[in-house]
Amino acid sequence: MKQVQVQTGGKLYLAGEYAVLTAGQTALINYIPICMTATAKLAQTTKLQSDMFTYSASRKPDPNYQLIQASIDTFETYYGQSLPKFELDISGKLEKDGLKFGIGSSGSVTVLTIKALSVLFNQDLTADRLFKLAAYTLLKSGDNGSMGDIACIAYQALIAYKSFDRKLIAEQIRKHDLKTVLDMDWGYEIELVQAKLSxxxxxxxxxxxxxxxxxxxxxxxxxxxxxxxxxxxxxxxxxxxxxxxxxxxxxxxxxxxxxxxxxxxxxxxxxxxxxxxxxxxxxxxxxxxxxxxxxxxxxxxxxxxxxxxxxxxxxxxxxxxxxxxxxxxxx
Incomplete structure (x- = not known):
């Protein structure tokens, strides 16, 4: 039976935090390869497991698994048909002794879930498409962040990220279907930055x-x-x-x-x-x-x-x- 494994890490800001919450502002964000891992495989029943919690969930709404479930919903819409049954296991908490590192675990979980399903169901996603699907999920869930974290985590590199008008795109999400929104120019810019310094x-x-x-x-x-x-x-x-x-x-x-x-x-x-x-x-x-x-x-x-x-x-x-x-x- 097909089984896949993918990883995503975290991020930290070099410069531009706070300002990047305003549309059109730029931030420099570095990828931190301290990773979370997702293992996904086809199964008889859909089962979601995260080492953040002591129990597993299904697709039935669960407050603890809300972000993972929302990411699955987004991917399913993108896939264009009901997903076959699968098991998804997420491990690596980006924390130690119960204290979070603060390198972007919620953003990482969203990107990780979509990335795992895209590999399992043979959908070849570019870093940009992965970013947009994760941002769509978070905006739909009412997230107010700049989305710089998921841009960095999707691209897995040091980036210069120019933020977009999230209110405007959230309105478009309410009005249009996923494909229409994905095809729009949101107004962000993501540039890979190769540090030349020693x-x-x-x-x-x-x-x-x-x-x-x-x-x-x-x-x-x-x-x-x-x-x-x-x-x-x-x-x-x-x-x-x-x-x-x-x-x-x-x-x-x-x-x-x-x-x-x-x-x-x-x-x-x-x-x-x-x-x-x-x-x-x-x-x-x-x-x-x-x-x-x-x-x-x-x-x-x-x-x-x-x-x-x-x-x-x-x-x-x-x-x-x-x-x-x-x-x-x-x-």
Whole structure:
């Protein structure tokens, strides 16, 4: 009997978080290959299993399995006929000791479910089509996020993501069928960014959970035109610096983005994120919070392997765990 296995990871923002919630703004988002796995196979009865829960579900509405079920519904509509019976097993919680990493598990689950079914039922999806189907699912479920997380997870790369008018597309979803909506130009842009710098990209986990929705709501009300314009300017500089291997411009622009976030809301840099940032002092490193802030993860880009080690020692002393590390263009 046919069985398939697929994986999706998480994401972290380099720059542009909060601003990207406004249509037309850009964010730089890096793919984090800490993965969730989906195993799918044809079966006698449809059974959904996730290691987040102690029980399995069917297609019958279940609040815990709501996102997985909504993703299945979207794929079934796309498939154009009732899906044969299947088993879907999802594992890998993107968490440790019951604490979430904050690298995008809900977005990952949506992309993962659609990806698994597309492989099982021989539907060859491009990264863009996978992104649109996942975004459609989340918009239909009333999600208010920028969709940058699923763009990054669908493309599995460092991307520059320009957000679209989600309210407008949500209206189109209410009015039209899936095919019509998928064929529309939503107005987003996704560009793969190949970092040309020689650097270490480091992710520090504070073990303090951020309450994203509350944080976003509070900070969102403080976003003004100046914040948006300044952030967009720095995000574009940051992107160009990555592409042209301009270390000083990259450090400068990420520092400005960090200052803009701190100016937006003091709640973004909570104590441990402050320590994560301050650990860069005197080192050839730029560090900042990532995503909604208020906990979860921060990032650092280091231009010296010796300095990377000093930073990691400082993080350890501050109770910050190295969650992920990758090398850009080291010999």
């Amino acid at each position: 650097a270490d990209f480091l992710v520090g986990w504070t073990r303090q959970p951020a309450i994203s929705k509350d944080m976003i709501t509070a900070a969102k009300s403080l976003i003004d035109q100046t914040f948006l314009q300044e952030t967009e300017k720095e995000v574009q500089i940051c992107k160009e610096a990555l592409l042209s291997a301009d270390k000083n411009r990259l450090k400068d622009s990420l520092q400005k983005v960090s200052d803009l976030l701190e100016g937006l809301s003091s709640a973004i840099y909570v104590d441990k994120l402050k320590s994560l940032k301050e650990a860069e002092k005197g080192l050839d490193i730029i560090a900042k919070s990532s995503g909604s802030g208020g906990g979860d993860c921060g990032i650092a880009i280091s231009f010296s392997q010796e300095d990377s080690q000093i930073l990691l020692d400082r993080w350890q002393d501050a109770g910050i765990e190295l969650l992920y590390q990758e090398r850009w263009n080291h010999d």
